[in-house]
Amino acid sequence: MTNERVAVAKTYKIYIGGKFPRTESGRYYPLESAKGAVLANMCRGSRKDFRNAVVAARAATGGWSKTSAYLRGQILYRIAEMLEGRREQFIAELQLQGVNRRRAESEVNASIDRLIYYAGWADKYQQIFSAVNPVSSSHFNFSVLEPMGVVSILAPESSGLLGLVSNIAPAIVGGNTCVVLASQSKPLCAISFAEVLHASDVPGGVVNILTGFKPELTGQFASHMDVNAVVYCDGTVEIAKKVQELAAANIKRVVARVARDWSGDSAQDPYLIQDTQETKTTWHPIGS
Amino acid sequence: MSAKEKPKTLQLPDLDRVALVDEVGVEERVARFRSRSIKNASKVEALKMILSMIDLTTLEGQDTPGKVRQLCQKAIHLHDGMPGLPHVAAVCVYPPMVGIAKKALGNHNINVASVATAFPSGMAPRQIKLEETRIAVADGADEIDMVISRGEFLQGHYEFVFDEIAAIKDACGTAHLKVILETGELGTLDQVRKASMLAMHAGADFIKTSTGKIQPAATMPVTLVMLQAIRDFYFATGRRIGMKPAGGISDAKLAIHYLVMLHETLGQAWFSPEWFRFGASSLANDVLMQLQKQQSGVYQSADYFSKD
Known part of the structure; x- marks a missing residue:
């Protein structure tokens, strides 16, 4: 009898709705x-996977957007803690x-630090991007x-990891x-990161992660009517054109973050948070 | 013989002799319906069929005349932007709203269905249930959705339930009678089959799964058992009975699975709003979203479809 153990390989699946x-x-x-050795068989996600993911994400918006800023910060910090505990796995x-x-x-290391960075911004970005506006009528306008x-x-x-974290956070x-x-070429960390999210009190559906072919899915990511903003990080002029044209159907916001060095300090700032925020201006009547 | 004619004699069958249901078999059969591959062209036809079978429903304690008028407007103008689609079968409301719905729907060929008989509990004296039914019919209801007395049924007082359904059917006059079994309270599939048989023998035009107020509401296994009961009743008596699953069918994909089940259990003859209905409030929007998706190739958002 031999004591040689058969290693258990991980099945990398996609992450939808928790x-x-x-x-x-x-x-x-x-x-x-x-x-040339096969590392894993990755799911080649389809447009239906994407559709299911959008349904899950839409269902999660109500609860997550009403979660207090403080708690969102705590949860991001928790993701960083969990990632820290699994450093070796991600390095490997x-x-x-x-x-x-x-x-x-x-x-x-940079990925963990980036999560901490955005965790800190959770209850602060509102202050720097909000304003009381001067108006020449008897309104309080903010x-x-x-x-x-x-x-x-x-x-x-x-x-594979830092670029992912830098856009999700x-x-x-x-x-x-x-x-x-x-x-597409470095998908392993993304699915392992989904496991980290899963263990970090992030409600199901808040983050959904697919693996698959970019050329096949880019159009879907840009055209889906129930998506409010699309962020893309690579691409030629043709891809940019395609994304922007398809995004026009429901006037979703298009955020281009092309050719960035995600490892630098310049790759993190509160304007990345603002990218996917809508400004709401309120006119509140006051006695003159 | 059409369902509109009243059967000459009504007689309660011996429910102890109703065949028992193989629960495991039903689950397996249902799983098969869910795995059918539906090609695009068939899907579009199925979606249109589903649309024509919907009873657009509002049954809330907080319903107001305004809310009901709004729902009727929605029924009339459901898909003005997509011409060529069928309209929904009916609008389903509480009895005090029947007159309002009737007026709002005008001559658009959409029926008014009214729940009656102390919906959803069914806990009221028979006299009051009959009176409620007559008032709803007098106000213009084309269809009556009654609930059975589940308490009496579960105690084995089948005669009581039988007589009640027959009496309500009588009070309906020309209006169609749908009998709600509230399967979520019946417990087992055997009871569902018994209740279906009882209701059909008592003169129901339709049998309906649920009020929508109790969970679980319509499920595929329960609906399959009821469809099989309808089939057996048809072979035994020659009378055709309609089926209405209600509650919990909110997306088009699930509704298509129901159509597959209908097709493979009762066949094409039941493929009409005259014989099959969906009781739902949010299904219509999802069906429209899927039709729009088929036309444009782009996945749709609920933001662009009316809420109520």
């Missing part, structure tokens, strides 16, 4: 390491996908930010829910 289903399409694509996954040890470490609702995010291709800290398409 659950980990397989793609409804039953399609997969093999993810290969630099040396990044290395599998061709990132060297030193860079993998710094990417995971503008405040409100979350837009459902945000679809085409995550950066080059940065500012969307959800502002009370939005989101549907994210992970990097």
Whole structure:
């Protein structure tokens, strides 16, 4: 009898509405390491998976947008804590996908720090972006930010974890829910990050993560009428044109974050939160 | 013989001899209905069919004449932007709203259905139930949705329930009678089958699953058992009975599964609002969203469809 153990490989599934289903399409694509070894069979998400994810995200908007800013900050901090506890797993996954040890470490560290950064902004961005406006009538006139609702995010291709976190965090800290398409070539961390979210008191449906082919799904992310804003992080002029044209059907906001270096300090600022916020201006009559 | 003619003699069958239901078999059969592949062209036809079978419903204690008029307007103008679609079958309201709905719907060929008989509990003396039914019919209700006395049924007082349905049917006159079994309170599928048989023998034109006030409301297993009862009753008597699942059917996909079940249990002959209805309030919007999706190729948002 031998004591050699058969390693248990993880099945990477997608994350919709707080659950980990397989793609409804039953399609997969093999993810290969630099040396050509198959690392995992990733779900090749379909437009129906995306539709289901939007339904889940829409259902979660009511509760999440009404969660107090303080609690949203606490939950983001909790995500960072959970990620910290699983650093080694994420470093190992990044290395599998061709990132060297030193860079993998710094990417995971930066991801954790980025979550802490946005956790801190949770109850502060309102102050800097809101205003009492001078008007020449007997009104008290003020503008405040409100979350837009459902945000679809085409995550950066080059940065499997940090790029993902850097786009999810500012969307959800502002009370939005989101549907994210992970990097097609570096998708492992995205699904493991879904497990982190799942263990961090983030309500089901607030973040939904799909894996699949960008060219196939970009159009869906841009055209869905029940999506309020679309964020894209890569792409040629043709893709930008396509996204903007399709987004016009329901006048959803288009946020382009192309060719950014997600590792720098410049990749985080409260304007990324503002990107997916709507300004509401109220005219309140006062006695003159 | 059409369902509109009254059967000559009504007789309560021996319910102890009603065949028992194989619960596991029903679950498995239902699972099969849910796995049918529906191609796009069929889907569009199914969605149109569903639309024509909907009883647009508002049954809240807080209903006002304004709310009912609004619902009627919605029924009339449901899809002005998408010409060529059928209208809904009926608007379903409480008895005091029947006159208002009738007037609001005018001559648009949409029926007014009224719940009656102390809906949803059914806890009232028979005299009052009959009076309520007569008032609703006099006010112009084309269809009456009655509830059975579940307490009496569960105690085994089948004669009582039978006589009650027959009496209400009599009070309906020319109005169609739908009998709500409230399957969520009957407990087992055997009881559902018994109650279905009882209601059909007592003169029901339709049998209906639920009030929508009790969970679980309409489920596919319960509906399958009722459809099978309708089939057996049809073979035994030649009388055709309609079916109305109500409560909890809020999306088009699920409604299509119901149509598949209807097709494979009773067949094409029941594919008409005359024989099959959906009791729902939010289903119509989802059906319209799916039709729009089929036309435009883009997934739709509830933001662009009227709420009530």
